[in-house]
Amino acid sequence: MIRSKPWALVYRGQAHVAARRGSFVFGFWMRPGPRGCKKCTVSLSIALGDKRLISRLEAQAYLGYAAIAPVTECVSLAVRELLDDYARLGNLALAKWLPRREVLRQRLGQLIGADSAHIALCTSATRGLTDLALCLPWRPDDGVLVGDGEFPGNVSPWQNVAQLFALRVDFLPKLRTRDDDEFLSALEARLRAGRVRLVALSAVQFQTGIRAPIEAVIRLCRAYGAELAVDAIQACGVVPLDVVALDIDYLVGGAHKWLMALEGAGFLYVKPECTRKLVPRTAGWLSHEEGLRFLFEGPGMLRYDRPIKSGIQFMEGTSANGVGYAALEAALEPILRLGVPAIFSHVGAYLDALEAGLLARGLTSVRPSQASRRSGILSFQPPMPRTAAELVSALREQGIIATMPDGVVRLAPHFPNGLDEVPCVLAALDIILGD
Numbered sequence: 116m117i118r119s120k121p122w123a124l125v126y127r128g129q130a131h132v133a134a135r136r137g138s139f140v141f142g143f144w145m146r147p148g149p150r151g152c153k154k155c156t157v158s159l160s161i162a163l164g165d166k167r168l169i170s171r172l173e174a175q176a177y178l179g180y181a182a183i184a185p186v187t188e189c190v191s192l193a194v195r196e197l198l199d200d201y202a203r204l205g206n207l208a209l210a211k212w213l214p215r216r217e218v219l220r221q222r223l224g225q226l227i228g229a230d231s232a233h234i235a236l237c238t239s240a241t242r243g244l245t246d247l248a249l250c251l252p253w254r255p256d257d258g259v260l261v262g263d264g265e266f267p268g269n270v271s272p273w274q275n276v277a278q279l280f281a282l283r284v285d286f287l288p289k290l291r292t293r294d295d296d297e298f299l300s301a302l303e304a305r306l307r308a309g310r311v312r313l314v315a316l317s318a319v320q321f322q323t324g325i326r327a328p329i330e331a332v333i334r335l336c337r338a339y340g341a342e343l344a345v346d347a348i349q350a351c352g353v354v355p356l357d358v359v360a361l362d363i364d365y366l367v368g369g370a371h372k373w374l375m376a377l378e379g380a381g382f383l384y385v386k387p388e389c390t391r392k393l394v395p396r397t398a399g400w401l402s403h404e405e406g407l408r409f410l411f412e413g414p415g416m417l418r419y420d421r422p423i424k425s426g427i428q429f430m431e432g433t434s435a436n437g438v439g440y441a442a443l444e445a446a447l448e449p450i451l452r453l454g455v456p457a458i459f460s461h462v463g464a465y466l467d468a469l470e471a472g473l474l475a476r477g478l479t480s481v482r483p484s485q486a487s488r489r490s491g492i493l494s495f496q497p498p499m500p501r502t503a504a505e506l507v508s509a510l511r512e513q514g515i516i517a518t519m520p521d522g523v524v525r526l527a528p529h530f531p532n533g534l535d536e537v538p539c540v541l542a543a544l545d546i547i548l549g550d
């Protein structure tokens with residue numbers, strides 16, 4: 116097992132700092148009362164390969180992080196704390212949990228190298244892309260390029276706006292394991308042909324795990340005046356990513372995979388220059404400046420002419436998924452403490468060992484050979500005449516959880532997986548393939 120420096124995970128179920136000190140939050144004077152600042156604390160040291168945060172998980176080797184992560188102790192505790200607060204306090208619980216959303220934005224900012232002011236919370240990666248697509252300042256006949264082989268969540272939002280705003284959506288060739296040239300020359304040819312407003316691409320392809328050549332794509336987008344929207348749900352939490360260093364225009368992520376939280380939470384990053392150009396077509400009652408005043412101050416505050424927030428948080432226009440956000444805030448703590456680069460190396464070492472074993476058994480891996488194009492995913496073709504469905508179900512019987520997007524067997528470990536699992540996974544495959 117690779118061990119990094121152990122760190123203390125201390126999840127403090129405490130009221131927000133403001134509420135701890137006592138302050139005017141959300142219209143209520145909040146002071147920690149006898150039960151108002153209950154502490155629920157998990158205190159343990161955690162390291163790469165350490166399963167204590169998922170100790171209730173039944174699988175021997177859980178390789179399904181590219182699908183849905185198991186619930187960790189941090190997430191369970193945070194959700195229980197929030198539910199307990201709402202059970203005891205009802206509406207008053209918001210005074211604690213609403214400011215905590217800024218803590219979440221800050222953690223997400225730390226994760227992707229952005230200022231929290233440029234991040235809006237949302238309910239999923241697809242929702243983030245859908246709202247972004249609706250708010251872009253389209254002109255008729257603008258072009259959108261999407262990659263063939265993208266997850267549909269990064270295609271349908273563009274197809275929908277194409278209908279609404281008379282846009283053209285075209286597909287780029289699939290990213291291949293060995294060769295970017297076909298993809299990049301096709302991209303350049305389409306950009307050169309003109310009127311491409313936006314390129315939409317996943318940072319990591321969901322099925323093959325191929326990491327997109329983002330730097331090269333950005334260079335081409337800049338050269339031809341197009342923008343880039345990145346679906347980073349298969350990267351955030353396992354592949355290091357810095358939106359400012361890469362100069363990414365738009366990026367979405369989701370909670371329930373590599374960020375190890377729950378379904379129904381996600382986020383959208385927008386570069387400040389790009390935010391200024393957005394048209395707030397998705398605005399809701401919380402998109403307005405001081406949109407809450409009418410609920411907590413005296414009469415005469417109900418107005419419909421309050422300006423829309425100038426920052427990207429105008430996208431957070433309605434009541435939201437508080438449980439999902441609490442879970443995500445808690446889930447990010449161990450990931451940020453361990454550090455995404457360390458997690459990436461750990462997962463890479465696991466997949467190197469696994470891939471060597473797969474190749475030795477004559478299986479065909481679709482993992483790229485260049486390190487720069489690898490991610491947390493290793494997929495392989497099921498050997499004829501076996502199908503991915505058969506293999507995944509046989510693996511499950513042996514306590515190994517894999518997934519099977521569009522016909523490949525996908526193996527996706529995260530920081531709790533230990534390298535000592537690899538021989539067990541290979542031994543299980545020997546039994547299955549020997550049958």
Ligand SMILES: Cc1ncc(COP(=O)(O)O)c(C=O)c1O
Pocket residue numbers: 181182238239240241242266268269317319320321346348349369370381
């Ligand atoms: C690349 C990619 N984008 C989007 C999604 C969908 O995420 P959500 O349902 O959170 O929008 C997935 C889910 O597997 C995915 O792999």
